[in-house]
Amino acid sequence: MKLGRFVVEGLDGPVQRICMVLPEQNRVIDLRAAEALRLQAKGATREAALRYASTVFPESMSAAIALGQQFLDTAAEAAEKNGADASLAMDGLKWGAACDPSVVRDGLTFTKHIRQFHERMNVTPQPALLEIPGYFKGSPWTVIGHDAEVPWPARGQRIDYELEIGWVIGSRANNITPDTALAHLFGVTIFNDFSARDLQANEFAIGMGPTKSKDFAYGIGPWITTIDEFSDLNAIKMSVRVNGETWGEGDSSEMLWTPEELIAYVSIGDHIQPGDVIGSGTMGDGSALELGRSLNPGDVVELDVGGVGVLRNRIGQRPEESWWPERRDPFM
Incomplete structure (x- = not known):
């Protein structure tokens, strides 16, 4: 369904x-x-x-x-x-976000993306990536749906898409294990973790996780396909097109951490809720960064996930200059 x-x-x-x-x-x-x-x-x-x-x-x-x-x-x-x-x-419908999660969570599980991302950002992958299925938390208030315009982030210059699967939670859970995690999975959607790469590099240096580099837009949609329609979560075809040109293709087979492990890890000491969406992490070649490219205002991004559909969004125009913090010098 x-x-x-x-x-x-x-x-x-x-x-x-x-x-x-x-x-x-x-x-x-x-x-x-x-x-x-x-x-x-x-x-x-x-x-x-x-x-x-x-x-x-x-x-x-x-x-x-x-x-x-x-x-x-x-x-x-x-x-x-x-x-x-x-x-x-369907023609002419205005779509809302497929889901309204209580909090956005996004993992980092695709090995090829992890390697290529760190190479492009000129940083060394941390050994902790092999010890835990890391994820970050984002704002649920900037979730957008199919065909919605992506607002250009304040001070951002290098805007990127990220092709991900969204694991939609079906029932409340706390401290579960991987062997029971699938019982709490309602379905699959498409998750676009839009990123401002120039802002992200600066936030990485602080070491507290992404904020303004991510919390301007998260695409979720176009709809949810219930989990009973998937026979193998490790064989889902994925691709991305920008302005009709294919920029990346792959599938879900190269996940370092399984969906069950990611969901179980998120639940440790925390509570996942019905309708929460946990991003799988970006597929290898699933971001413009990995290709040495970025997006421009007006670009149309289409994420295609087998068994779900196509999530399409247009990048908005650059905003006028707004307030931004000024650099502090504690030794002045």
């Missing part, structure tokens, strides 16, 4: 609607509308049907996933009974 969110304009502003996505038919099913119609056919009033349907299919994908199997069962039944009457053509 493929599940996403599209945006409609309401009286109080934009509203997110959860939908079942049928790419091969070029349509989506508005699940809230389909469920309301199903309930009305069984005798519910329109008002009561909408109240119930809005609970099962709220604006938040994370809240819907938290309902567990009831969410998927109701989606399947509503689509089967009234999907035809609640369908919309």
Whole structure:
């Protein structure tokens, strides 16, 4: 099953609607509308049907996933009974981010990318990369969806994409182990960890992890494919195109740390929540940095992940100069 969110304009502003996505038919099913119609056919009033349907299919994908199997069962039944009457053509839809995670987490697991990234950044890989599946935490407030424009970061000059798989968490977990981690995995999406490489180099020197080099945009979408549709998480085809030209191709086979190990490690002493998205780390040749290239305003980036689809975003224009900290000299 493929599940996403599209945006409609309401009286109080934009509203997110959860939908079942049928790419091969070029349509989506508005699940809230389909469920309301199903309930009305069984005798519910329109008002009561909408109240119930809005609970099962709220604006938040994370809240819907938290309902567990009831969410998927109701989606399947509503689509089967009234999907035809609640369908919309995909053409012209405004997409929201496929998920609204409580926190962004992004790993570093692809061996080829690790090697090439460190070579380009002129730094030596740390032995700790072989000891733990490292990851960083980012802002959930800058998550964007399919076809959204990527805001150019303040003071950034060298902008990059990063082709990653997004592991979508299905149930709350704490201190789990790899052998049980897959039971907590809801599905797979595409994760674009946009980066400002010039800012990133400066932040690396501080040693506290990335901030402004990352927290201007995280692409998540175009939708989520539920985990039952994948037979092998280590054989997912991946590619990236910029302005229609293929810049990188590969698959998920070269992960140093498995999805199960990454998810389990994140849960140690912490709590993963339904709808959280954990980035797999960038595929080898999955960033412009590895090719000695970078992005320009107006460039269109398309990340293609087998079994999911294509996440497309356009790079925005450079902003006007804004406030930025001035260098301090403690010995003045």
